[in-house]
Amino acid sequence: MGMAEGMMRCRCMALLVLVGVAASAVSAVSDGLLPNGNFKDGPAKSELNGTVVMGRHSIPNWEISGFVEYIQSGHTQGGMMVAVPEGASAVRLGNDASIRQNIRVTRRAYYSVTFSAARTCAQAEKLNVSVAADSGVLPVQTVYNSGGWDSYSWAFRAMHSAVWLAIHNPGVEEDPACGPVIDAIAIKTLQPPTKTKGNMLRNGDFEDGPYIFPDSPWGVLVPPMDEDSCSPLPGWMIMSSTKVVKYVDAPRYRVPHGARAVELVAGREAALVQEVRTVAGRSYRLQFYVGDAANGCKESMVVEAYVAAASLKVQYQSQGKGGYRRAMLDFVAVGNLTRVVFQSLHYHMKVDGTLCGPVVDDISLVSVHKRAARRLFM
Numbered sequence: 001m002g003m004a005e006g007m008m009r010c011r012c013m014a015l016l017v018l019v020g021v022a023a024s025a026v027s028a029v030s031d032g033l034l035p036n037g038n039f040k041d042g043p044a045k046s047e048l049n050g051t052v053v054m055g056r057h058s059i060p061n062w063e064i065s066g067f068v069e070y071i072q073s074g075h076t077q078g079g080m081m082v083a084v085p086e087g088a089s090a091v092r093l094g095n096d097a098s099i100r101q102n103i104r105v106t107r108r109a110y111y112s113v114t115f116s117a118a119r120t121c122a123q124a125e126k127l128n129v130s131v132a133a134d135s136g137v138l139p140v141q142t143v144y145n146s147g148g149w150d151s152y153s154w155a156f157r158a159m160h161s162a163v164w165l166a167i168h169n170p171g172v173e174e175d176p177a178c179g180p181v182i183d184a185i186a187i188k189t190l191q192p193p194t195k196t197k198g199n200m201l202r203n204g205d206f207e208d209g210p211y212i213f214p215d216s217p218w219g220v221l222v223p224p225m226d227e228d229s230c231s232p233l234p235g236w237m238i239m240s241s242t243k244v245v246k247y248v249d250a251p252r253y254r255v256p257h258g259a260r261a262v263e264l265v266a267g268r269e270a271a272l273v274q275e276v277r278t279v280a281g282r283s284y285r286l287q288f289y290v291g292d293a294a295n296g297c298k299e300s301m302v303v304e305a306y307v308a309a310a311s312l313k314v315q316y317q318s319q320g321k322g323g324y325r326r327a328m329l330d331f332v333a334v335g336n337l338t339r340v341v342f343q344s345l346h347y348h349m350k351v352d353g354t355l356c357g358p359v360v361d362d363i364s365l366v367s368v369h370k371r372a373a374r375r376l377f378m
Ligand SMILES: *[C@@H]1O[C@H](CO)[C@@H](O)[C@H](O)[C@H]1NC(C)=O
Pocket: 049
């Protein structure tokens, strides 16, 4: 019930987006990297003590607080090299440190934020991303990519035309220099929610979602979210305590339909969920693709879909080279609201240690008039 109300609230507010867009003439931030979002412009030498940034305004376009280090590619710590993915520089947020930037946005529009983070010495790192009163604590404890860097996403709705976007490390480690390294912070305007004709689901093809860097080799993780917060993957919620799903795009990955899809990388520990209005007693048909992202995840996969009282396990033998099959599940709604849920039954890992899994895409839900068999499978 909590989730239903939350999603409704988010949807209702979204109706105001069109009005907000029409009324606003000020130029807002454009999609892509934020100004100095990759920390290419660093502090002057005189404003660094070793790697520690000394002034609040020493990094162009950013304001910092606490123990923030400016890390350049090739920097070593405790004998380990800290590799920087985008360009040559990044920042490390020590205990209770934060960075923030004031950005111009369109009031009432929805935005997703993408940034890359790497865990360093602490075991259970977290990052608190916030805009005004909206905030989300993203778990950074599992490394999904063998290189150590992952891109994370978060979403907010702009309540004002200028907002502070902040990333804060709430951690308290013995070594104040422990904490995640952050790089490549980007933003993207999310589309007002629309339904495609002939599909009761919103964004069923996952074409709208967080910003993916054109040269990013690893997709974008969509972390678990509170039931009443906005999703960087419009229409969809990730339900989990700490795990994520991965948003992938063509041509870097193979996707079954359109340009983007979701890879279920956390087994049963994360579920991809959407709630739709249904009429109790009426018959519906859910259809979707299950495939692999052509990322070398050569495994025997199973995606399980749950709707109302029905469920379907879709087997998929991945060669790791891209491929897919269409699955179909007919069911009868038992309530006014039906949750459509997808999970991967197993954990999968590539030989290099990168977590991977089945891809789901082009999910459609339609009302069918005949009382069809409860389960069909193609
Ligand atoms: C630089 O850091 C060292 C070690 O933390 C400290 O002793 C020194 O006072 C700092 N220098 C400046 C100029 O703040």
